[in-house]
Amino acid sequence: MAQFLCLQRSLPRPAGGDDDASPDMSPSQMQEIYAAFGAWQERFADHLVDLGGKLGDGTVVGRADGPLIEVKELVGGYMIVEADSLEGAVAVAEACPGLVRPGSGVEVIEIRRP
Amino acid sequence: MTSPIDRHTYGHLVAALVRRWGTHRLEDVEDAVQAALVAAVDRWGESPPDDRNAWLYTVAHRHIMAEARTTKRRRRLLDQHAPERPEPPPPPRLSSELGDDLLRMLFVGCDPRLSPAAQLTLTLKILCGRSVDEIATLLFVRPDAVRKRLQRARATLRHAGVSIDDVGATEERLPAVQQVIYLLFTEGHLSHAHPTAIRSELCDEGLRLGGLLARHPVGDAPTTAALMALMCLHRSRLSSRTAPDGGILLLTEQDRRRWDPSLVSEGLRWLERSAQGEVFTRFHAEARIAAAHALAPTLADTPWRDIADTYALLERLAPSPLHTLNRALAVAEVDGPAAGLQLLAGSTPPTWLQGSYLWAAVRADLHRRAGHMDEAERLTDLALALAPTGPIAEALARRLAPG
Numbered sequence: 001m002a003q004f005l006c007l008q009r010s011l012p013r014p015a016g017g018d019d020d021a022s023p024d025m026s027p028s029q030m031q032e033i034y035a036a037f038g039a040w041q042e043r044f045a046d047h048l049v050d051l052g053g054k055l056g057d058g059t060v061v062g063r064a065d066g067p068l069i070e071v072k073e074l075v076g077g078y079m080i081v082e083a084d085s086l087e088g089a090v091a092v093a094e095a096c097p098g099l100v101r102p103g104s105g106v107e108v109i110e111i112r113r114p
Numbered sequence: 115m116t117s118p119i120d121r122h123t124y125g126h127l128v129a130a131l132v133r134r135w136g137t138h139r140l141e142d143v144e145d146a147v148q149a150a151l152v153a154a155v156d157r158w159g160e161s162p163p164d165d166r167n168a169w170l171y172t173v174a175h176r177h178i179m180a181e182a183r184t185t186k187r188r189r190r191l192l193d194q195h196a197p198e199r200p201e202p203p204p205p206p207r208l209s210s211e212l213g214d215d216l217l218r219m220l221f222v223g224c225d226p227r228l229s230p231a232a233q234l235t236l237t238l239k240i241l242c243g244r245s246v247d248e249i250a251t252l253l254f255v256r257p258d259a260v261r262k263r264l265q266r267a268r269a270t271l272r273h274a275g276v277s278i279d280d281v282g283a284t285e286e287r288l289p290a291v292q293q294v295i296y297l298l299f300t301e302g303h304l305s306h307a308h309p310t311a312i313r314s315e316l317c318d319e320g321l322r323l324g325g326l327l328a329r330h331p332v333g334d335a336p337t338t339a340a341l342m343a344l345m346c347l348h349r350s351r352l353s354s355r356t357a358p359d360g361g362i363l364l365l366t367e368q369d370r371r372r373w374d375p376s377l378v379s380e381g382l383r384w385l386e387r388s389a390q391g392e393v394f395t396r397f398h399a400e401a402r403i404a405a406a407h408a409l410a411p412t413l414a415d416t417p418w419r420d421i422a423d424t425y426a427l428l429e430r431l432a433p434s435p436l437h438t439l440n441r442a443l444a445v446a447e448v449d450g451p452a453a454g455l456q457l458l459a460g461s462t463p464p465t466w467l468q469g470s471y472l473w474a475a476v477r478a479d480l481h482r483r484a485g486h487m488d489e490a491e492r493l494t495d496l497a498l499a500l501a502p503t504g505p506i507a508e509a510l511a512r513r514l515a516p517g
Contacts, residue, residue: 024379033386034405038420040389
């Protein structure tokens with residue numbers, strides 16, 4: 001199976017800011033989060049090749065019209081996923097509930113080895 | 115410390131003063147903060163100042179200055195190039211600044227040159243304001259040992275020339291900081307030897323420092339979120355684990371209506387935040403297990419399969435025979451007691467676990483449920499004999515009673 005690098009984009013804080021004054025959730029909301037977490041855990045338990053880690057310092061070069069952005073501002077971390085196809089890797093990445101939010105995402109790149 | 119000042123003040127003051135005077139003066143700073151708190155008790159009386167922190171900071175600062183001058187007079191050689199510090203600096207006002215210092219101090223205390231035990235002891239002393247005797251009681255060590263541990267820790271920081279302004283690679287220290295917070299919390303959560311009041315205080319210290327860490331860019335990571343999730347979810351059940359008479363209530367005996375819904379909600383929010391694909395840690399696994407219990411409306415609704423699977427993952431992440439023991443209990447709920455026993459048959463516990471009531475109690479429970487009454491009785495007697503405290507023995511007797 002091919003390996004794919006999933007670069008995680010840093011997420012903005014959840015809407016509503018700090019959790020102090022947040023209202024209690026309904027049981028169904030809580031079950032939803034629990035289930036999403038479970039699906040995420042389930043999926044990655046078998047697929048994880050490298051449990052990932054923080055990226056070190058570095059920079060990425062933006063496109064010609066873009067600014068140079070420190071990699072840590074852009075990318076929260078990485079993980080390596082094994083899948084048959086790019087679509088399969090994307091499906092795994094999409095199963096990560098923390099990413100399914102407006103304005104955030106994950107970049108999936110196939111790792112080609114000579 | 116029975117004063118009009120809460121414990122948190124102690125840590126804030128130590129952190130702010132260490133920033134001013136340096137880590138090499140840590141012990142002087144601690145003495146000065148103690149002196150300032152004593153002075154406050156003496157002088158505030160009916161009318162404490164408006165800005166208590168500023169008052170305390172100034173008094174403690176002067177105390178260190180006075181000490182420094184005395185020392186300097188004794189060492190005349192140094193006088194020439196040691197100008198007096200003329201005025202106390204403006205005391206810090208913003209609570210966020212104080213929080214920042216506190217967090218820095220936490221990272222200073224989690225210096226990789228110190229053992230985890232030393233890191234925990236130092237944190238309890240300088241950030242939680244615990245006395246040597248209190249720490250000794252909490253950690254089951256003699257006061258002498260605590261004193262020595264603290265002296266060695268301070269000396270290590272002094273010799274290393276650690277500065278609060280330059281904590282170094284915070285990212286590398288983050289796991290140690292999380293570990294200290296975790297230990298602080300579990301100490302409160304698990305140690306049945308202490309009264310509930312002390313235990314919930316310790317848990318709350320863990321939550322407070324964890325919250326500070328999680329809300330700061332330095333600690334805002336999925337692992338910290340997972341740590342917060344597991345702490346909130348466990349804390350939500352803490353009061354229901356104790357009977358009115360101080361006895362221990364097992365999961366089967368707890369009144370789920372007493373679980374704190376706000377803490378469960380907060381725990382779930384952190385759990386959601388922790389699922390960010392970067393790393394799966396033991397904190398994630400433990401948070402999932404805590405969530406599984408917290409969300410089950412009744413004991414019968416407990417998702418034991420999830421729990422068993424997650425324990426299996428936890429065993430891989432952080433191998434420990436205790437996790438195997440817990441998994442065996444969960445497996446027994448799903449596949450029957452024989453399956454649980456079979457799991458344990460394959461593992462040889464280390465001596466410390468063999469000598470613990472837990473190992474005997476779990477097997478007694480499983481054998482009884484499997485109908486092996488002789489073996490169950492033998493192990494029950496063993497578990498009761500090994501139980502460290504009365505309340506634990508009573509809870510075991512109820513759970514393991516025949517019939």
